[in-house]
Amino acid sequence: MESEDTETLIALVASLLLQSQQTPSQDAIIDALIQANGDATIAANILLSLAPAPQQTKKRKSTDLESWLKPKYKARRKTVQDEPVASTSATTSKTTASDSKANASRSCPFYRPNGRPPVVESPHLTSFFARSTDGFGDDEAWQEAAQYWYNGRMTDPPAKFPPEMEEACKIVEIFVNEEIAKREKLFKLEWTGSKSDSLSWRANESVGFHSDQLTYLGPYPTIASLSLGTRRTFSLREVVPTDQAGVRSAQTFNIPLPHNSLIIMHASCQERFKHSIPPQSAVDLFRPTHSRLHQGHHDTGAEPSSYRVNITFRFYRPDFRPASIPRCQCGVPAILRPDMKNRNDEETDRYWWTCYAGAQNEGKGCNFWKVMDMKEEGRGPYGGITESTVSQAGTEN
Numbered sequence: 001m002e003s004e005d006t007e008t009l010i011a012l013v014a015s016l017l018l019q020s021q022q023t024p025s026q027d028a029i030i031d032a033l034i035q036a037n038g039d040a041t042i043a044a045n046i047l048l049s050l051a052p053a054p055q056q057t058k059k060r061k062s063t064d065l066e067s068w069l070k071p072k073y074k075a076r077r078k079t080v081q082d083e084p085v086a087s088t089s090a091t092t093s094k095t096t097a098s099d100s101k102a103n104a105s106r107s108c109p110f111y112r113p114n115g116r117p118p119v120v121e122s123p124h125l126t127s128f129f130a131r132s133t134d135g136f137g138d139d140e141a142w143q144e145a146a147q148y149w150y151n152g153r154m155t156d157p158p159a160k161f162p163p164e165m166e167e168a169c170k171i172v173e174i175f176v177n178e179e180i181a182k183r184e185k186l187f188k189l190e191w192t193g194s195k196s197d198s199l200s201w202r203a204n205e206s207v208g209f210h211s212d213q214l215t216y217l218g219p220y221p222t223i224a225s226l227s228l229g230t231r232r233t234f235s236l237r238e239v240v241p242t243d244q245a246g247v248r249s250a251q252t253f254n255i256p257l258p259h260n261s262l263i264i265m266h267a268s269c270q271e272r273f274k275h276s277i278p279p280q281s282a283v284d285l286f287r288p289t290h291s292r293l294h295q296g297h298h299d300t301g302a303e304p305s306s307y308r309v310n311i312t313f314r315f316y317r318p319d320f321r322p323a324s325i326p327r328c329q330c331g332v333p334a335i336l337r338p339d340m341k342n343r344n345d346e347e348t349d350r351y352w353w354t355c356y357a358g359a360q361n362e363g364k365g366c367n368f369w370k371v372m373d374m375k376e377e378g379r380g381p382y383g384g385i386t387e388s389t390v391s392q393a394g395t396e397n
């Protein structure tokens with residue numbers, strides 16, 4: 001029994017119950033499996049014999065779970081795929097954006113992810129905005145790309161930047177480009193300017209350790225992230241390459257993000273670090289300096305609150321335009337991830353295109369996996385945005 005995979009057992013019990021149209025909670029299934037000593041058929045029968053009554057979810061002592069299932073159960077819930085490498089890849093700053101930007105975000109539609117995302121546990125509300133037809137001229141391809149924001153799930157077209165966000169975006173762009181210009185080291189694969197085509201808005205409790213997917217951003221992106229409201233901590237953890245694993249351990253940097261601060265994840269941050277907003281049992285209440293009244297919404301006044309809004313600015317690169325993104329057998333755009341564990345220098349960097357459909361299908365995707373070949377795929381050139389590209393990216397209708 002111990003050799004059985006917990007996930008498989010749970011899935012087996014659930015499938016045995018399909019006919020009965022019973023959908024017991026995962027805890028109830030685990031409970032029944034414990035009672036049945038790991039036999040899925042017996043566990044299913046136990047659940048079937050229980051009327052849909054409260055006993056069904058009755059929990060055993062946690063020590064049972066601890067001793068028998070917890071290690072595997074925990075692994076399933078693990079929020080990271082790789083283990084924790086080094087360089088200074090992020091800068092923070094107080095921004096000049098005013099509190100009114102928070103007001104703007106309150107009018108946004110939002111999406112609450114259903115259930116538990118399989119890779120990153122992130123209890124937050126999130127919404128995505130795309131800059132009005134800023135997708136390089138005439139097509140709305142970037143709008144389509146943005147539709148896959150929610151864990152690979154196709155959604156309605158994203159909202160366009162409201163005027164307040166457009167204003168905030170322009171302030172952030174100037175600031176980010178000044179910071180990029182100050183940096184001495186430029187990676188060969190990085191772009192030397194940044195223009196934001198998309199905004200994602202999150203009202204967070206926490207976000208698990210992850211590196212942002214590079215699908216439409218390409219390698220070595222610059223990502224700027226504005227924090228409004230309650231101060232939280234931004235954790236940055238190195239991913240130590242496999243060949244250095246025994247030699248040094250991962251470093252974690254904890255960076256406070258007070259209200260109205262901007263953190264810039266510079267080129268190489270997504271390749272070498274994972275970031276998170278860890279859960280906090282106690283937070284300092286944010287005391288707004290003025291009323292947060294917004295048209296059509298309940299006036300929350302200037303009451304202290306534990307609310308935090310994060311607005312992330314991303315530049316969708318033209319050489320990663322949606323039409324050029326490979327689709328897997330599931331018909332969903334593949335996602336681009338760096339090989340974080342096997343990178344020692346830029347020359348040997350590798351990126352993978354992989355199936356993302358599983359994020360919406362209980363982990364069941366296809367086996368699509370392909371190393372990105374920048375040359376063959378016609379991507380680049382890198383090392384800078386030409387003047388004409390900048391102005392093209394900046395075209396607004």
Ligand SMILES: O=C(O)CCC(=O)C(=O)O
Nearest residue numbers: 204207212225277310312
């Ligand atoms: O809330 C934050 O500051 C981080 C959000 C984040 O990591 C993301 O949107 O990818």
Ligand SMILES: [Fe+2]
Nearest residue numbers: 210211212275
């Ligand atoms: Fe992120």
